[in-house]
Amino acid sequence: MKIRVLVSFKESVLDPQGQTVKNALHSLGYDFVKDVRQGKVFELEIDDLPREQLEVKIPEIADKVLANPIIEKFEWEILE
Amino acid sequence: MKIRVLVSFKESVLDPQGQTVKNALHSLGYDFVKDVRQGKVFELEIDDLPREQLEVKIPEIADKVLANPIIEKFEWEILE
Amino acid sequence: MIDKKTLEEHNLTPEEYQRIVELIGREPNLTELGIFSLMWSEHCSYKSSKIHLKKLPTTGPQVIQGPGENAGVIDLGEDLAAVFKIESHNHPSFIEPYQGAATGVGGILRDIFTMGARPIALLDSLRFGPLDQTANRVIMEGVVSGISGYGNSIGVPTVGGEVYFHPCYSLNPLVNVFCLGLAPKDKIFYARAGRPGNPVLYVGAKTGRDGIHGATMASAEFDENLEKKRPNVQVGDPFKEKLLLEACLEAMAQGLIIGIQDMGAAGLTCSTTEMAAKSGTGIEINLDLVPQREEGMTPYEIMLSESQERMLLVTTEEKVGQVQAIFAKWDLDAVVIGRVIEGKNLKVWFKGELVVDVPVEAVVNLCPVYHRPWKEPTERGQQILKELPSHPSDFNRVFRQLLASPTIADKEWVFRQYDHMVQINTVFLPGADAAVLRIKGTPQALAVTLDGNSAYCYFNPREGGKIAVAEACRNLACVGARPLGVTNCLNFGNPEKPEIMWEFKEVVEGMAEACRNFNLPITGGNVSFYNETEGNPIYPTPVVGVVGLIDDLKKALRPGFQNQGDLIYLLGPWGESLGASLYLREIVGQEKGPAPRVDLHLEKKIQEFCLEAIHQELLHSAHDISEGGLAVCLAECCFHSESFLGARIALPPEPRPDIALFNEDQSRLIVSLSPEKEKTFLQLAETKEIPLTHLGEVTGQAITITQAGQIIIDLSVAEAYQIWKTSLPNFFKIKS
Amino acid sequence: MKFGVVIFPGSNCDYDTYWVLKEVFHQETLFLWHKDHDLRGIDCVVLPGGFSYGDYLRSGAIARFSPLMQEVREFAARGGLVLGICNGFQVLLELGLLPGAMLRNKNLKFLCQFVHLKINNAETPFTNQGRPGQVLRIPIAHYDGNFYAPPETMEEIKKNNQIVLQYSTSTGETTEEANVNGSLENIAGLINQQGNVLGMMPHPERASEAVLGSQDGRLIFQSIISWLS
Ligand SMILES: Nc1ncnc2c1ncn2[C@@H]1O[C@H](COP(=O)(O)OP(=O)(O)O)[C@@H](O)[C@H]1O
């Protein structure tokens, strides 16, 4: 099965990359974009696991490896 | 409104980052993870636009700024 | 089965196809055709350049390995050897600037450590179109971060290089990367297969469908079909390459390797056939054993893949286990995929079937060699400055403009992104005439530089070729280094056009003449043809890399002035023509010749004099006069001083001040020395018959230039510095 | 006294650090392999600069899982001296031996250049040969050196005098302009509460020999040596 984990900066942390993208969009005239936050996405191809196990394992690896909890938060979903 | 754009390497393109994360997960014993692809996610806060306009504008900025169409592909969705 | 269309797709002519059929005695299958098309591409076979490259001198007592291997090798005395080479990655960098430049770095690094050397320095020669166009800025940002991304990560310092801007590079950026390595003299490794029975190992990254046809692409022009030709772009993995580097050097140090060849352009095809051809053996591999990243790859795809960070190596049966253990330590697979065999064929197995069976000799060495017609273009004769441009009314303004010209302006914006200090050998940071690297544990140092001026080559390719060599050597002389060996990257348009072929031939002959004059061998290089988009070729652009030795690092000299009151001298003539100068092109707005000429005899005398004066510790600084002429050179001497020392100099009544200040005639340097040394300095100059002029002295905090008592230029060093320093970053400011 | 320099896959200042300890300071120095489980009796561990695991996930993020890091954690808990330079600093942050995290440099570019550093705390095992307010000139070379910690953590850091080195002008002012990478409080070097683990982004090993243009980095190594002896 396929899992998607999204990792992004916490609201309180400045995101210079997102700001730069926003500026680039504005300089091209895309003024309808008000703000940009940039993060990472991980698509994991995994062995089929029951929901309860996923609920434990995925947050575990997200917390331990994929995100740095001091500056980042994550969310995840089952893709298929 | 809020839009999410996901950018990742095309299937055939090498993804060294994803590979490295996969190896790290394996060495920590998370063997149920078979493969990892790493990409970027952009969350855009934008002025409200009708669906037809989004269908034009979002792919346009994704193609031009957010993704590098030579090696990357993207998908997008409306969050709220 | 092989039709006309297939041949065209493979960039092979019907005659070449005929020859393949004769050589193998039958029609090739598609995989075999792919193999020939790769190895017979311009990029791999040098079929258009070969007859001219033969004119280059390649021998000398210091040469351990000349052209023909992955890199040249020069004896440094004691037990060390310098291993170096330059390569282009122009086409890939145009398609995808970041990855193109990054994999260019990866490729040249492999060329160096394949030979058994630890890479100790990278230099990059970059050419872009004008920065006021967004597209050029995007390419430049991508290229610079690609080089930085790969080189920094793998831990090889990028210590120097050059960046030029000219409209001819707008759709044809050039990315040439040079690498220097150090190896123990008795432990150099070559692409050899050794004896039949030896196992062949595949190490490094898995094979994917990357860059299939990359080499054939580098052998064709870009046109509106660019989109279609876009191959699968290779993504560099510097981390993997770092592991590969350490593992290979470790296996080599333990004497476990017989032969080794990197898989860059032309991948498995090139490495298998070249190793076998050089040992006069055959080679057999089984594609089912090749580690693959993608499903369902065909033999064609596996053989032609240009996936990066891979190596092929040959060892003996007994040592396979030890080799594998070392690679495993570095988390890398080392898989036996075949063997060296009797006979002289490449045999490739796939799912139990023999899918390729061709003589390696035919693939590697029997590509037709072309004597392509050449013809001198007529129009350039008319592009000659017939009348002097009107005299500028405000020299201060002109001077400011020149200092802000991106080609002249400070390049810190670029090299600040490169780790130029890792390995703690870099004594002269980027910005000096040459990069200087200490050799740990000895009083010696290596000096390296890259040079080439395509405007000179456009107006006079022969003189331009000579000047590229002369100027690179002059850069070394300025820091106090004796040149030992040369590598070169020849970037040109389409060689099937007689005018381009003429440029090529002239440049090569000019370079050959200059090298003979300096008694310098060329130990390798690279040719990049087809640098054209929509029929517009780049200017002929040879880039010359020279490696030299400084015997006593303590005596090495920097370009910056040292002390108030020091005397400033011009070594060499005043020069007389503004032809092909940056001033004429960018300030006056006339792109006209003639190119400067170089008197090789005088050039050599001046360089030897400079080296002798440095050896006798007569000088406080030396700096070569190049783009922007004497005025810009003088300013740079002030900028490189520690505390913005100024200079006051007087021009002679002749030539006209614009000519005196901005001409780019050759064989000239600005040196400074303390007044106590003047007498000895002048005596030495006299015995060596060196033309020189006392210009003035290091004084104050301004650059002041007079003629016949009149002030022509008067600018504070701090202001001039500010202009020079901020020009490039201003183009890249993030607007918010 | 014995130093150990850890080699992770992707370390690239390991030899430089080794060279300086061994050839410049003539100390007994060993390489320690990340897969090992033994610190081999050393008195000070150095985590060198580089790009461990390519820094592909986050700088230092994967190296922290190396078997040897468990030993380093225990060694630090027992009061052993640990110095993390550049990537080594990033590993220490990921390990949780130091508080905070690194963000990308504020200009979003890799930065390689000499910087000035003010010694803010001269009473550590790593800076005891200096004076408070003394300015050092040492190079940096990094992409992710923009130090960040949440406000509560910053409070703690300041309260405990954990800021050891700050980006400054040549005269020791910690201005915005001198803060090349955008770090909170101009932080260039940070120590743990117990005072035995230091992380610093600048490379002292690149400024320990006259020929390389500065010897100010010697102060760090000299301090360790005098602390240990
Ligand atoms: N401009 C040149 N001057 C001298 N030698 C050259 C030049 N271009 C290529 N060579 C040499 O020709 C040999 C064949 O090159 P090749 O095997 O294609 O090398 P590469 O692995 O760089 O593609 C190399 O040894 C190279 O150094």
Ligand SMILES: [Mg+2]
């Ligand atoms: Mg090669």
